[in-house]
Amino acid sequence: MSRSVASIKSLVLCASVSLAMAGSAWAQSAVSPADAVNPLIGTTNGGDTFPGAVMPFGMLQWSPENTRGKHTHTASPSGYEYKATRIRGFSLTHLSGAGCAGASGDVPFMPITQAVTSSPSADLKDGTYASDFTHANEMAKAGDYRVTLADGVKVELGAAMRSGMASFSFPAGKPANLLIRASDSEVGSSDSQVQVDKAANTVSGSVTSGNFCGYLAKADQRSYYTLYYVASFDQPIGDVGAWENDQVKPGSTSAKGGTGYGDKGFPEPGKGSGVWLAFDPAKGPVTVRVGISYVSLANAKANLEAEIPKGTSLAHVHDAARTAWNDALGRIAVDGGTPDQRATFYTALYHVLMHPNVYSDVNGEYRGFDQQTHRVDGSQKIQYANFSGWDIYRSHLQLVTWINPKIGSDIAQSLYNQARQNDGEWDRWTHNSGGTHVMSGDPAVPALADIYAFGGRDFDLKGAYASLVKAATVPTAHDSSDDGCNVECVGQRPSLDQWLKLHYIATQSHAWGGAAETLEDVTADFALSQLAAQVGDKAGEKQFLTRAGYWRNIFNPNATPEGGYIQNRNADGSWPAFKPETDDGFVEASAAVYLWMIPFDVHGLFDELGGYQKASARLDRFFHDDSGKWALTKAGPLHSELDNEPSVAAPWLYDFAGQPSKTQESVRIVVNTLWKNTPDGIPGNDDLGEMSSWYVWSALGMYPEIPGRAELMLGSPLFTHAVVHRAGGDLVIDAPQAGTDVPFVHALTFNGKAHVKPWLPASVVEHGGHLNFSLQSSADTSWGSDLKYVPPSFSPPHS
DSSP states (O other): OOHHHHHHHHHHHHHHHHHHHHHHHHHHHSSOHHHHOOTTTTSSTTOOOOOSEEOTTOSOEEEEEEOSSOTTSOSSTTSOOTTOOEEEEEESOOOSSOOTTOOOOOSOEEEESSOOOSOGGGOTTSOSSOEEOOGGGEEEETTEEEEEOTTSOEEEEEEOSSEEEEEEEOOTTSOEEEEEOTTOOTTOOSEEEEEEETTTTEEEEEEEEEOTTGGGOGGGOSEEEEEEEEEEESSOOOSEEEEETTEEEETOOEEEOOOOOTTTTSOOTTOOEEEEEEEOGGGOOEEEEEEEESSOHHHHHHHHHHHSOTTOOHHHHHHHHHHHHHHHHTTEEEEOSOHHHHHHHHHHHHHHTTOSEEOSOTTSEEEOTTSSEEEOOTTOOOOEEOEEHHHHTTTHHHHHHHHOHHHHHHHHHHHHHHHHTTTTOOOSEEETTEEOOOSSSOTHHHHHHHHHHTTOOOSOHHHHHHHHHHHHHSOOTGGGOOTTTTTTOOOSSTTHHHHHHHSSOOSSSSSSOHHHHHHHHHHHHHHHHHHHHHHTOHHHHHHHHHHHGGGGGGEEEEEETTEEEEOOOOTTSOOOOOOTTOOTTOSSSOHHHHTTOOTTOHHHHHHHTTSHHHHHHHHHHHHBOTTSOBOOSSSOTTSOOTTSGGGTTGGGGGGGGTOHHHHHHHHHHHHHHTOOSSTTOSSSOOGGGHHHHHHHHHHHTEEOOSTTOOOEEEOOOSSSEEEEOOTTOOEEEEOTTOBTTBOEEEEEEETTEEOOOSEEOHHHHHHOEEEEEEEESSOOSSTTOOGGGSOOOOOOOOO
16 A cells, blocks of 8 residues: 555544544534534634644644735735635645734745746735635635636645645646745745755745734844745646846746845835746646645655655545544534534634644654754653743633643643743743744743643643743843833733732833733732642742732722722822723723633632622623623623633623523623624634634533633533543533523533532543533523532632
8 A cells, every 4th residue: 555545544543433432423413523614714804714724733734825915914814814805825834813914824835827027026916926716716624725716727725734735727728837935924034045956846945934923013023933845746847937026037946035024024025035837737737745844854855755745645635634633623522503503613623723733843853942953752742833822821722631631731841842942931922933922921821720720741740830930930131121012022921020029010010011911910820829739839839829819909999989990000009090991001901801800719809899799780781781782892991802812701700600690691692693604703813713712612511711720610502412522531511402592501410410500620621421401591590599609719818
């Protein structure tokens, strides 16, 4: 048997057990999880997802780069905007839902049907070397993307883990040229090199880039990774040419030079380099296999030969990707619901499982944060990259780890490896082999605590804990620097000296916003206390739990006539002028939103607000406008914004107030109205799968409210039957009456016994069990209302 067929059959055999477990649900829905996925969900309305071919956690993501007619600005941060129906290339790398001005988007391949007579880098409006398309001629599935362009070229893309395969079918009677835009990463490049070997029918090269959110601050207008690639064609390469900036060089087989980042963090107009290749359209489709690596060209070649050896068909690549996605998605099997609901659910899970990304090569090597080559060792199998820490600590890493503890463990070890290679600093938003410092807080701490709580135990916990403790107790020069501020403050713990002295971050500091930074830091310290408990550091556990109580130092009980709020506080202890709608001191939200962001000490917050009834009444006003209508997003700064992270935990707070029917209702209205099986079906940036993880949890009827712990708050299931498959024991969720408009819990049993608490203990995450919900269409205000049974809260002493 050929190596390609053997590799495909091996993937099928590895997935067979998981596929069998999911089989009962598929039999009734007649659609496998992978086939239910609609990669076009979230490709407009700010979701910023991409529809191209990718494997679960894949290093390579082959997807279109759309254009609105400005060559130096991508149409969307993901490269693809559904409403922009013109394509200028198909890039090898992408991030899903990342925001800013884009990231990665390296090495676009663009088939064209005209001669190259001017520099593609000088095509500033993408009017010449780009093509229109219609969605009627486009198809996107998990691991499989196809489109026929307006010029008649049919493009088909497939992906393996570190490699990909494409087919370009050119129309007869026209030139058949392929541009390789070597320098054109989405937000530019500082260098690129590309070489054509006609005798071997290959193109190889590299591009050096970075610059994520660089337009916001000089601190990130820099390169921090190099992508190497080798492309092997099945057709003879005919005429060739190259371009460098505005110079066109027919016959040349090499080019070099990046686009630069300009004065404002965008590619410089007219700069860039690449090559073009001519083919004979009479010989049929042009097929290319591409391997990539962030270490070396040799590793890119090795990755390609290991994953898509010569002789592999594109159909085999598509089949292998579908099998891999069915294996990954099938770890949660759902039945019931409408086809649109199943599509939305499995697409959300698909987006969760896109990131972080495999970063080590088949030989275990990877590029570290010190820009040196490292190799995974010990029990670690894979080094991962791309962590939007401020986002994914809330519910994403918990879900990834719950369904695959080994992946969670390797993610934790990867974060620790990055810190060790970065002078002990744990960056909050990492991209490939660089830290970008984007957002606020110290999210690495709850990230690791989340992973440990949900079963990811196979990493160096003691080493990681010691490193995090040092970062939380010893101020660094970066902590006292304004570089990158506001959005990209370079310190891991901005103004840590203030934290240690004042016990809050003041209005004037080296952080994005004092109040928001304080809340992020107390969450980090609470999570650190949980890690301390796991390593047996009793003194550390007490120390960091006490520090988690510092949130009270920025709670002003007399902030408004309505009552207290979290707000900025001056270093001298005084309170500046304040209104609840202010965003001064906060990150991507208002004071009214941040009031509810103390997930580990909800009962402490409710006490400060005057008790359960007063807190619940304020939550009611938060989720509704003055006329009583739902205010879920874009209803003004006094109301929830359930399209972004600071609000997403708030609907689950009713469980703590003895009013779980309001959690059930508010979560379901969000699921029903803001999430859809349409291109605008994600309400905001998906943030590398974080927002999609919220949807998955919510559709299952549960949520990990407390960072660093595995208790689950309860809502109600959207589907009549679901099974979460884990080696430690499946969790079966039955809800025979479940439906779109049936959100209310009337009764619940766990393993056959009545369960009256609106939450589940951590043991359920570890061992599984059987939940059986009785649901109805009207609120049952008695179930789960006994305040003796509300979820746990952790109230540190005031300091």
